[in-house]
Structures are given as structure tokens and as C-alpha cells.
Amino acid sequence: MEKRATFSSTTIGLLFVLPMLVLMFVFFYWPSGQALYWAFTLEQPWGGGNTWVGLQNFRQLLADPYYWGAIGRSLVFGLGSTTIAMGLALVLALFTDRELRGHKAYRSVFIWPYAIAAPALGLAFRFILAPEAGFLSLINQVWPGLWNPALDGKDAMIAVIVAFSWKYIGYNFIFFLSALQSIPRSLTEAAAMDGSGPLRRMWDIQLPLLTPTLFFLLVINITESFQDSFGIIDIMTQGGPARATELMVYKIYFDGFKGLDYSGAAAQSIILMLLVILLTIVQFRFIERRVHYK
Amino acid sequence: MVERTPVFNAICQAILLIGLLIVLLPFVIVIVASTHDIRTVNTVPMPLTPGGDLFVNLHEAWVRADLGRKLFNSFLFAGTVAAGKVLLSSMAAFGIVYFRFPGRMLLFWLIFITLMLPLEVRIVPTYAVAANALAPFQAILDITGVTWLIQTLSGIRVSLEWGLLNSYTGLILPLVSTATGTFLYRQFYLTVPDELAEAAKMDGSGPVRFFVDVLLPLSKPNMIALFTIMFVWAWNQYLWPLLITTDPKFGIAATQLKTLIPSEFGLPDWNVAMAGTLLIMSPPLIVVILLQRWFVRGLISTEK
Numbered sequence: 001m002e003k004r005a006t007f008s009s010t011t012i013g014l015l016f017v018l019p020m021l022v023l024m025f026v027f028f029y030w031p032s033g034q035a036l037y038w039a040f041t042l043e044q045p046w047g048g049g050n051t052w053v054g055l056q057n058f059r060q061l062l063a064d065p066y067y068w069g070a071i072g073r074s075l076v077f078g079l080g081s082t083t084i085a086m087g088l089a090l091v092l093a094l095f096t097d098r099e100l101r102g103h104k105a106y107r108s109v110f111i112w113p114y115a116i117a118a119p120a121l122g123l124a125f126r127f128i129l130a131p132e133a134g135f136l137s138l139i140n141q142v143w144p145g146l147w148n149p150a151l152d153g154k155d156a157m158i159a160v161i162v163a164f165s166w167k168y169i170g171y172n173f174i175f176f177l178s179a180l181q182s183i184p185r186s187l188t189e190a191a192a193m194d195g196s197g198p199l200r201r202m203w204d205i206q207l208p209l210l211t212p213t214l215f216f217l218l219v220i221n222i223t224e225s226f227q228d229s230f231g232i233i234d235i236m237t238q239g240g241p242a243r244a245t246e247l248m249v250y251k252i253y254f255d256g257f258k259g260l261d262y263s264g265a266a267a268q269s270i271i272l273m274l275l276v277i278l279l280t281i282v283q284f285r286f287i288e289r290r291v292h293y294k
Numbered sequence: 295m296v297e298r299t300p301v302f303n304a305i306c307q308a309i310l311l312i313g314l315l316i317v318l319l320p321f322v323i324v325i326v327a328s329t330h331d332i333r334t335v336n337t338v339p340m341p342l343t344p345g346g347d348l349f350v351n352l353h354e355a356w357v358r359a360d361l362g363r364k365l366f367n368s369f370l371f372a373g374t375v376a377a378g379k380v381l382l383s384s385m386a387a388f389g390i391v392y393f394r395f396p397g398r399m400l401l402f403w404l405i406f407i408t409l410m411l412p413l414e415v416r417i418v419p420t421y422a423v424a425a426n427a428l429a430p431f432q433a434i435l436d437i438t439g440v441t442w443l444i445q446t447l448s449g450i451r452v453s454l455e456w457g458l459l460n461s462y463t464g465l466i467l468p469l470v471s472t473a474t475g476t477f478l479y480r481q482f483y484l485t486v487p488d489e490l491a492e493a494a495k496m497d498g499s500g501p502v503r504f505f506v507d508v509l510l511p512l513s514k515p516n517m518i519a520l521f522t523i524m525f526v527w528a529w530n531q532y533l534w535p536l537l538i539t540t541d542p543k544f545g546i547a548a549t550q551l552k553t554l555i556p557s558e559f560g561l562p563d564w565n566v567a568m569a570g571t572l573l574i575m576s577p578p579l580i581v582v583i584l585l586q587r588w589f590v591r592g593l594i595s596t597e598k
Contacts (some may be wrong), residue, residue: 003484005491006394007501013393016505017401020386023471028408030430031419038419092313095306106310108586110317115582117530119551120575124324126555127564133336135323166320169592178594198302227328227414231532236549249414249533256394256418257537265418280410 001128035273038266050263057267067268069243070251077161077247078225084165089172090210094202097180098174107177114170118231125163126236140239149237153244156237160245164225171224172217179213180206219283223276248272328569335565347565354563355570359550360542365573368529368547370462372577375469376524378515383475389503390476391483392491408473414533420538424464428454460541467530475520478595482516483509520591522585526578542565547574 007013039057043049061067089110096106113121129136131148139147149156183206191201230249233239238247239254246254248268256265322342327335330345355361390402413420423429432454435441444450458464486509494504531549536549554570556562582589 003391003491004488005495006392007491007495007504008394009394009501010393012501013389013395013398016385016389016393016501020382020404020405020471020476021401023382023467024405024408024473026427026430027423027468027471028411028416028422029404031416031423032411034419035416088313088316091309095310098303098306100303100306100310102307102310106314108583109314111582111586111590112321112579113317115579116525116575117532117548117578119532119548120530120571121320121553123555123567123571124320124575126325127327127568128320131565133338133340133562133564135339137338168315169317174590174593176589192297194338197297198299217348223412227412230414231530231548234532234536235555249417252417253533257421262422269416269418274409276412276415277410 035266035269038263039198039270042263057263061264061271063269066104066246067251070246070248073157073245074226074247076157077220077229077245079237080157080161081165081168081225082218082221084161085168085221086172086214088165088213090176092169093173093176093180094206095226096177098198110173111170113167114174116167118164118167118228119235121163121167122160122232122235125159125166125232129159129162130210151241153241156241156245160229160232160236163236164229166222167228168221168224172221175217176210176211179210181210187253216283219279223279226276233244322566324571325564328572330565332561332563335568336562344368351565351569352573354566355525355554355566355573358566359547359553359570360545361547361550361570361573363543364550365577367462367544368574369577371465371535371546372525372528374462374466375528376521378466379475379524380471380520382470383473383520383547383577384479384510384513384517385505386476387479387483388501388509391480392501392504405473405476408471409477413472417533417537420468424458424468424538426455427458427464427467428456458538460539460544462544463545464538465535465544468534469531475524478516478520478592479513481595482513486512504591515588516593518585519588519595522581522589523592526581526589529578550574 038050040052040054042053042057092106092110096103096110116124127133127232129147129149131137131140131150136147147155149159187205187209188201191205196204226247226249229247230253233245233247233250237245239250249272252265252272253269255261259265323340326342326344327340330340331347331350334341334345349486372443386405390398390405421450426432432441435454458467490508491504499507531546532548535546539545539549551571551574554567556564556567
């Protein structure tokens, strides 16, 4: 889309864009370039600049079983939390959209989780899921030692997935409900006239029309599970026990800032960047094929 | 809808109630836990009726995590990030939509590509830039030979230095420099009728005048929507503030949560931890509850 009436002064136009561009140059383009540079070089131990090492950092990384472990765990975490958060949000949105009694309250409350900071809900869930106090400790009273996220890696992973999915129920709900509300009522009404019940209408009309939103949210949820998980992990498990919840971004943070291995961390960043870019491209392709309602 | 489906409606209501329970339970537990004393909070199961120690716990958390200073910093940080976003993105979008100059599309893409890579993904190099925000310009001067030129001409060695670690600027600027709001504003400007700009031009107003007197008042709903989501987003930032503020003077509330985790061998004072969580998570929650309409609108129109 283009504007018919525009102003012709190039200088003023550029001046309007300039502040944003300068910030982006300093805090986006330069660091991204820097990451590329570091990923292909290695810092001298006693200073004196970086030496070019080609793909060595990547080769080292890809030969590192811990790194593959982090990728695997990120996938488990991303897919697990995405499934739970999207599934629950979809059901809740479909039923809220039926506008039964109290739907205004539901519409409001289901959004709340998204307002909570990841570390704050991390701390809250650390208490709720704590093995000795909190609520899941009830399980341990019946079957001692069954649930302990501080020692058992699987339990820890479940705990962080639960915490993250809880937050993203709110996010997904917002998008599902708004997509449902933009489906013309006449469609569902016509189906109702033809004698289809509410479940049938959800399955045959609303769900197919939601597919673009589904794909959009799938990609967003997975990318968010890479970034927004950091606060939860750092507060709840710090990557432990025994690396069981060490996801990709946490490993970058740990290697880069605790291990001071800038080159390794930069190479990991590059791989993560590529992954995110790939997901974004996939998303754009689906958005191009967006369903039109009318 | 037209038909009567009492059984299905009852099932829906039941499932919605379960959903309500899932969503509300963590809030309830945090609130109730912060009203108990340390003994009650550790009983299994913890009683769900509130105790009487709320203010004692709030005070303890307030002192332990230095929340007076940290909450103030958080408000300052989130408010400035949100305001900066509104200002910069409204301006950038105006430049892109309302002007026609060579390279306009290039600028457009340069800005929107930044949406692809969030800060967490490129955290290490961004941190390095924050140590000296002028390093990029220094490097450009070095490479183009300007440094050498100035040094030979005047004998002064140019070294640009502007450390952003442990400063409000360092906390705020990198978070402002993403394209989220710009897209929202661009979409909005495209819906503004062309006649407005034509009329303004005919009346002899320049672009700045048109921007300030016509577009900004028109975009008030956008401003509120963008401000709310950016405020909540910035308040909830964690990794960047954690790295950039090692000096407690500039710390924000979200990173203080770490100091509230009961240590493994110390007292399990979860009541204080939950009181602190309550204080830290409330401001964005209140924003979302009160400004829900704007929040939802902002979220949907920035991400699509």
C-alpha cells in the first residue's frame, strides 16, 4: 500500500527515521555482525586480538554432546509447553466464544497469566511444586520420593514446562478468541439452521477457519519458548539438576557469561539465530496463504 | 445461538470452570501463602484460608529485596521504555509512510528485520556493545582511516568511550531499539485517509506540523495500546537487566526475585518469598486488568 499524498522533503523524512536507525545500528546490526565475527574467530588467551579459525567453533560445538543435549531439551520443552498451552487455550477460547453465562468474566481472567513476569511465576511455581512444602508435596506424603524436581531431572523438566505453559495459556487465549470473533456469525448460524450441533460446528467450521491462527501461534510459541523460558529456568532450576533443564538460551548465557567463552557462545547464538529465522520464514509462508473469510 | 443444548452447555461450563481454577489457583496460592507465618506456610497441605501476617511478610520482603528502590527503578525503566517506543516508532513509521525518498524500502526492511532476532538470542554481543556504546563508531573511524588522519593532523588520538553498564541508559536503550511498535504505527498510518494529508498540505502545513497537529492526536488509541503492552513487556524483562546492572543502585524488581528464593540450608520462609512475588507481579497485572481492552488490541495488532 502506498500513500497518494506524501511530503517531498527527503531530509525531514530521514530525520524522522534516524533516531530509530541509529539505535538499531548500535544495538542490533553491530552486535549481530560482532556475533558472526566471534563465531569464526578465537580470542587469544593473552589478548592481542582474535585469530581466524573458520568453522572450528561450530565443529567443536556440533561434536559436543552437551550442546546436542541442550537442543534436544529445548525441543522437548518447546513442543511440550506449546502443546499444553495451545490446547488448553483453544478449548477455553472455543467455549468462551459460545457466550454462555459468565463469558465476560472468563474472557478477562484467562488473559491474566500473560501479565506475570517469567521469573515471578517461576518463583511462584517453585513454591507450588516444591517437594517439601507447597502443593505437590501432598503426593510425596502418599508416595514418598515420587516427586522431586530438585533431584529428578524429569520432574524438573515437567515443572518448568507447567510454569511456562501456564503463562502462555493467557497469550494464546487472546489470539484464539479474537480469531474466533472475527469469523462471521452468519456462517455458524447457517450451519445451525442446517441442524448441526455446537460441537459439529466447532469441528467443521471454526477449527478449519482457525488454521492460520494455529500456525501463527505455533511458531510464536516455539520462538518464545526459546527466549521467555530464561527467567523461569534461572529462578526454578538454574539449568539443573545435572543439566536436565539447560535449554539453548540458558547455555548461551552460561557459557558466555559464566564460562567467558565468547566464541563458543557466539557460535551458539548464530545457530539459534538461524533457527529463529527459519521459523519466521515458515511463518511468513503460512501467513501468505492466510484464509479469507469473505 | 438458536438451539437449546442444556447438556453440552453444562459440559462447557464445567470445563470453563476447570480452566478458571487452573488460571486462578497460582494467584490464590501466592496471595494466601504471603499471609501465613513461616510455620503455617510449610504445613502440608498449606491451609487455603488466609492468615494474618500479610503486612509483616510484605514488609520483610520489602526490606530484604530493597524493593523501595527496585520498584521505583522498574517503574522508571518500564515507563521510559514504553514512552521511548511510542515516540520513536511513531516517528520512524511517519518517515517511512509519508515520505518518498530513494532507499525508503531499504529502510523499511532494515527496521523490520530486527523483529526476527529478539535480544535474548544475540545477548552476548549486545552486552559487549553496551560496555562501550560508541565502539561501532570508533571501529568505523578506524577502518575508514579518519582516526589516523586526525592523529597525524592534530596529534590527538580519537577514542570514543561511552560505557552503558550500570546505567539507566544501558538498561533502556537496547530494549527500545526493536521494530515492534513501528509496525503497529505503519498499519495505522496506512488507514488514515489521504485527504487529511492533502488538506493539510493545501493549507500550507509542513510535515512536522502535520505530524504533531493531525497524526499524533489521531493516534491516541494506538499510543495507549502500545504503551500498555510495552510497559508490561519491559517490566517483565529479566535477562538483560540481570546482566547489565551489577550495581544494586540500578537493579530492577524482576531480578530481585532471586534474592527471595529460600536458600537450601536456611529458613524455608516461602511466605516472604510469595509476598515479594506478589509485590513484583502486581503492577503489570493491574495494568492488564484495568486497561484490558487496550492491552488486547495492542497485542493483536503488533504481532500480526
